[in-house]
Amino acid sequence: MNVLIADDDPDMLGIVSAYFRKEGFRVLPARNGQEALELSEEHKIDLAILDWMMPQRSGIEVCRELKRQQYAKVILLTAKSAQDDELKALESGADDYVRKPFEPRILILRAKKLLHLEDAVTLGSLRVDLRGGKIYREGADLEATTKEFQILKCLIEHKGQILSRKALLDQVWGYDYLGEERTVDTHIRRLREKVGESLIKTHRGSGYSLGMPDE
Secondary structure (H helix, E strand, C coil): CEEEEECCCHHHHHHHHHHHHHCCCEEEEECCHHHHHHHHHHCCCCEEEEECCCCCCCHHHHHHHHHHHCCCEEEEEECCCCHHHHHHHHHCCCCEEEECCCCHHHHHHHHHHHCCCCCEEEECCEEEECCCCEEEECCEECCCCHHHHHHHHHHHHCCCCCECHHHHHHHHHCCCCCCCCCHHHHHHHHHHHHHCHHHEEEECCCEEEECCCCC
16 A cells, blocks of 8 residues: 655654554655655555645645545644644545654554554555455455465564464464474465465575565
8 A cells, every 4th residue: 555654854754654664555755745746646645644834835735635636545743732723634634633743653553544454454466354364466355265364364463573384383273283384384385376475485494474565
């Protein structure tokens, strides 16, 4: 999913962008309102996070234009605290309003809620329905088996970590499973045939981790 992040404070822009990239989003950074609008003309925007006070074009102006251009969720960031300001932000079309300073992880949670990602994860062209137990590519069900889905879900839940075969066996097959650890390799090979080779990384002698699919 494409996330447009616009803020004239380079430190804030870098921090927020890093958090969203870590969560697997494709980040489109902009240093002012005009850059934000130019990016919105070149890319489909799923979510825009806009600082209210920016040079050239304000976050309010960018929000209004975005809502005219395409369907995109918008979160406005501001140091303003008056209720009238919050009302103005929402009247401009913003879907949410976050006051500075804020905790980036809270912003991530609000963004996921807006995008209805609490029960689903998007990885490139893949959508993983965590509640329904399905994996889709561009809307098509890849018909992953229960074990294949559980392996991918486990890797998603431990993103950034390397999981050994034993750890995957314990979490997917259960602690009382007495089969060979190599069964994990067989299931991951079949899963890769469906989701793509780049999504699951092999770490020789260590195990597997979640990668990012090719854009």
